Amino acid sequence: MTKLYADINSESYEVEYISRNRIILNGKEYQVELEPLEKNIYQIVLNNKRHKIFIDEIESGVFHSITSGETFTVSIESDLERKAKKILNKNINQNSNKNIKAPMNGLIVKINKNVGDKVEKGESLIVLEAMKMENEIKSSTSGIIKTSICEVGKSVDREELLFIIE
Amino acid sequence: MFKKILIANRGEIALRIIKACKELNIISAVVYSDADRSALHVREADEAYRVGGPKAEDSYLDQEKIISIAKEIGAEAIHPGYGFLAENYHFIENIEKAGMAFIGPSSESVKIMGDKTSARKLMSQNNVPIVPGTTEPISSIDDAKYSALEIGYPILLKAAGGGGGKGMRIVENESELLNSFNLAKSESKKAFGRDDIYIEKYLNNPKHIEVQILADHYGNYRHLFERECSLQRRHQKIIEEAPSPSIDENDREKITQIAIDASKASNYHNAGTIELLMDENKNFYFLEMNTRVQVEHPVTEFIANIDIVKEQIKIASGKKISFDQEKIKIIGHSIECRIYAEDPKNNFSPSVGKISNHDTPCGAGIRIDTGIDRNSEVSIYYDPILSKLVSYGRDRDEALNRMILALKNYFITGVTTNISFCKWLIQHPDFRDNNFNINFINDKIEHFLKEQEGSKNLSNEKIISILTSALLYSENHSSKISVNCPSVQNNWINQDDEAVC
Numbered sequence: 282m283t284k285l286y287a288d289i290n291s292e293s294y295e296v297e298y299i300s301r302n303r304i305i306l307n308g309k310e311y312q313v314e315l316e317p318l319e320k321n322i323y324q325i326v327l328n329n330k331r332h333k334i335f336i337d338e339i340e341s342g343v344f345h346s347i348t349s350g351e352t353f354t355v356s357i358e359s360d361l362e363r364k365a366k367k368i369l370n371k372n373i374n375q376n377s378n379k380n381i382k383a384p385m386n387g388l389i390v391k392i393n394k395n396v397g398d399k400v401e402k403g404e405s406l407i408v409l410e411a412m413k414m415e416n417e418i419k420s421s422t423s424g425i426i427k428t429s430i431c432e433v434g435k436s437v438d439r440e441e442l443l444f445i446i447e
Numbered sequence: 448m449f450k451k452i453l454i455a456n457r458g459e460i461a462l463r464i465i466k467a468c469k470e471l472n473i474i475s476a477v478v479y480s481d482a483d484r485s486a487l488h489v490r491e492a493d494e495a496y497r498v499g500g501p502k503a504e505d506s507y508l509d510q511e512k513i514i515s516i517a518k519e520i521g522a523e524a525i526h527p528g529y530g531f532l533a534e535n536y537h538f539i540e541n542i543e544k545a546g547m548a549f550i551g552p553s554s555e556s557v558k559i560m561g562d563k564t565s566a567r568k569l570m571s572q573n574n575v576p577i578v579p580g581t582t583e584p585i586s587s588i589d590d591a592k593y594s595a596l597e598i599g600y601p602i603l604l605k606a607a608g609g610g611g612g613k614g615m616r617i618v619e620n621e622s623e624l625l626n627s628f629n630l631a632k633s634e635s636k637k638a639f640g641r642d643d644i645y646i647e648k649y650l651n652n653p654k655h656i657e658v659q660i661l662a663d664h665y666g667n668y669r670h671l672f673e674r675e676c677s678l679q680r681r682h683q684k685i686i687e688e689a690p691s692p693s694i695d696e697n698d699r700e701k702i703t704q705i706a707i708d709a710s711k712a713s714n715y716h717n718a719g720t721i722e723l724l725m726d727e728n729k730n731f732y733f734l735e736m737n738t739r740v741q742v743e744h745p746v747t748e749f750i751a752n753i754d755i756v757k758e759q760i761k762i763a764s765g766k767k768i769s770f771d772q773e774k775i776k777i778i779g780h781s782i783e784c785r786i787y788a789e790d791p792k793n794n795f796s797p798s799v800g801k802i803s804n805h806d807t808p809c810g811a812g813i814r815i816d817t818g819i820d821r822n823s824e825v826s827i828y829y830d831p832i833l834s835k836l837v838s839y840g841r842d843r844d845e846a847l848n849r850m851i852l853a854l855k856n857y858f859i860t861g862v863t864t865n866i867s868f869c870k871w872l873i874q875h876p877d878f879r880d881n882n883f884n885i886n887f888i889n890d891k892i893e894h895f896l897k898e899q900e901g902s903k904n905l906s907n908e909k910i911i912s913i914l915t916s917a918l919l920y921s922e923n924h925s926s927k928i929s930v931n932c933p934s935v936q937n938n939w940i941n942q943d944d945e946a947v948c
């Protein structure tokens with residue numbers, strides 16, 4: 282039996298993996314059967330009812346799923362990983378640099394903050410244009426901008442590093 | 448009838464027009480940008496021609512290039528779809544000059560209706576009720592103060608040059624006026640190249656109701672009843688339906704007459720839509736006329752059993768409207784959800800990527816107008832609409848139930864979509880009970896976000912997602928966990944477990 286943690290939205294659940302056909306979730310045991318149908322598409326059988334689910338491991342342990350019109354991101358961690366992460370997080374917190382990444386592909390149309398500027402959490406950093414719409418990219422942290430790659434007219438990819446805030 | 452038509456658009460509407468062409472035995476030609484080289488509309492058309500780079504200005508908005516391609520390939524008409532050049536009267540003029548037909552109204556009608564103040568003036572002169580306000584642009588801040596006092600706060604400042612919420616500001620009182628006036632002007636200048644602003648009374652909690660009309664070149668005017676499109680975000684519709692659940696037969700008679708009068712006043716031909724606002728006392732006001740086929744035309748096609756796009760093509764080729772008004776009756780109810788590549792949980796920000804799965808629902812009363820397929824690229828260059836899911840039923844309840852089922856069975860992966868949000872809206876008790884207006888999404892979005900984030904209830908969908916994730920994790924990461932796995936027993940079948948589904 283293996284203890285896992287599942288984070289879904291902002292909730293966390295304990296999962297006990299007993300075998301391929303038996304899993305305890307939130308204290309309740311489920312009899313399951315998982316069959317692949319095609320790439321990223323599975324059928325999971327629960328109490329004689331088949332459910333179609335699209336699921337993709339977008340990064341290690343992070344699953345993006347769609348079933349019955351509902352979309353979820355589920356992060357699964359083993360006990361060990363959770364402990365390791367706790368230690369890592371401690372280190373990250375001591376190092377106070379924060380990275381601001383582009384949430385989507387787009388074109389920088391306006392820059393509100395430059396290197397050396399002080400920003401408050403929630404303040405607008407740049408305006409990114411994507412699909413005819415202008416999207417304000419707000420700072421997720423407070424501090425002083427240490428580096429910036431932003432230039433008006435530059436296109437950026439999703440997850441591209443825009444600012445480092447100290 | 449035309450032999451060949453050029454479609455100056457992309458995505459689902461280009462595909463919709465291609466279908467109409469095929470039914471009418473017309474050769475369909477499309478243009479495409481470099482970003483759309485292998486797009487679905489390019490694959491489905493009879494002929495496809497490159498027009499330019501991925502940016503809209505370099506491709507779908509390059510009117511000179513589009514017209515010269517049309518001439519070169521011997522197209523007799525151009526269908527603009529919606530958006531891009533559809534409401535650009537210069538484009539229409541140039542097509543007319545080049546000796547081709549434009550599948551839409553005359554450049555004159557588009558010009559009058561495109562200028563919001565001239566449209567308001569024309570309507571007012573023809574006894575079509577308009578939202579109280581000015582029919583001339585406001586020249587100065589003093590002018591604005593005077594008009595605002597006369598109309599009464601709260602007011603809306605709006606751009607004369609166009610719609611879509613750009614250059615629009617709600618003003619609650621005089622102290623806000625100066626700042627908003629300047630903001631609206633500069634936004635309008637940026638969006639439409641002109642900074643004319645006019646004032647409208649701000650209506651409390653109105654509903655958006657619109658009437659579909661068709662007119663031919665022989666003075667025949669027909670309406671195809673109304674649609675209600677009150678569910679909007681950022682002044683853009685998401686869910687539409689026909690008929691409106693909010694009006695009765697008397698109201699219907701009134702607004703269809705308003706629509707016919709408005710169309711006649713602008714000497715209109717081809718398909719068009721008169722958009723109206725209905726206040727809490729069931730007063731109707733002309734908002735604007737859309738001089739093109741609407742995104743939401745399929746709901747009308749369902750209830751009136753008329754193919755609007757085919758009718759457009761026939762009218763442009765010089766044919767008379769194919770039906771009499773008395774022969775058309777509303778049968779049943781239809782609902783449309785616009786499926787967008789956007790994230791409702793993140794302020795509806797657009798999502799881009801490659802479609803990895805596109806698994807569509809089907810069945811009685813379900814229609815999908817799609818612009819994508821597996822492997823389609825959703826890029827930053829164009830509107831994020833992916834497809835339109837339309838349901839039809841004998842009554843509103845049946846149409847709603849079919850829509851819920853269809854949304855549950857519609858899977859798109861590779862980009863984030865608004866499918867779960869549409870499902871939430873359709874299932875909302877206030878939407879079911881017809882207790883909604885154009886502020887509905889604004890008022891309810893917090894509630895939706897809270898439910899998504901904080902709800903402790905472990906729904907079936909969540910259980911399924913967690914169990915599947917845990918199983919795949921254990922398969923993919925077996926080295927990270929040491930499983931003291933007892934011999935696997937396939938004993939799920941006979942478990943007398945509590946039902947979860």
